[in-house]
Amino acid sequence: MDRREIAALLAFIGRLDPRTSRADQGEARDQIAQWHELLGDVPTATPHGWDVYAAARQHIRLSPYPIRPSDIARPWESYRRDRLSRHTDPTPFADPDDQAAWMAELAVARREVAAGTAQPAPAPAISSGRDGIDPALEARLKAIGSCIPPAARAALAPFRRSRAAREEALAQGQPHALSVRCEWCLAQPGEPCRRRRIGPDGGPRGTVPRSTPHPGRVELANGQHDVRPRHTTPA
Numbered sequence: 001m002d003r004r005e006i007a008a009l010l011a012f013i014g015r016l017d018p019r020t021s022r023a024d025q026g027e028a029r030d031q032i033a034q035w036h037e038l039l040g041d042v043p044t045a046t047p048h049g050w051d052v053y054a055a056a057r058q059h060i061r062l063s064p065y066p067i068r069p070s071d072i073a074r075p076w077e078s079y080r081r082d083r084l085s086r087h088t089d090p091t092p093f094a095d096p097d098d099q100a101a102w103m104a105e106l107a108v109a110r111r112e113v114a115a116g117t118a119q120p121a122p123a124p125a126i127s128s129g130r131d132g133i134d135p136a137l138e139a140r141l142k143a144i145g146s147c148i149p150p151a152a153r154a155a156l157a158p159f160r161r162s163r164a165a166r167e168e169a170l171a172q173g174q175p176h177a178l179s180v181r182c183e184w185c186l187a188q189p190g191e192p193c194r195r196r197r198i199g200p201d202g203g204p205r206g207t208v209p210r211s212t213p214h215p216g217r218v219e220l221a222n223g224q225h226d227v228r229p230r231h232t233t234p235a
Ligand SMILES: [Zn+2]
Pocket: 182, 183, 184, 185, 186, 187, 192, 193, 194, 213, 214, 217
């Protein structure tokens, strides 16, 4: 606010709270000089929510004490703090190797946000989950049953034999060992059985996937498969 704006603000305050108005010309000039010294960097209003007249009015409305410059400066500082706390520096357009330009662009953006001339840039967040999925894509996904197209799946089969075997078994309605947990090597459903690798010193050296499941797991899967229809058929 410049001197003229300060004078207008003091006139407005004087109308709402006559205690603050100065009848004497010299006193009024001193008051304007004092307020200008303290509030010269506070704008009258910003496009995003700050209004010095609203702040003054609010103080006079709520406080029994005559308004002082700090009663304007404090809400202004908290307005700035609030905006900066909601601001996440967006990636500058400047060349990242030009550090001076990069920092300058970040600083300018922060100053604009603090001064209320630009809106804070919020942290990027996931705005929607599967709700936002394209209906056409959803139908296609349902028909295929997987994000991997059938052709790509067939091409991958030689490289993931156990998974291909399981998928084939499932497609034919047969049980497959991988649909249950292996009690022997503790492989989770969907994961292939693993065998231990033994190092030259006879100690274990990690595990590698087996191309065939452990026999106990096959039996377990077959057993569960036999049991299932009995549960589903009404007695
Ligand atoms: Zn196993």
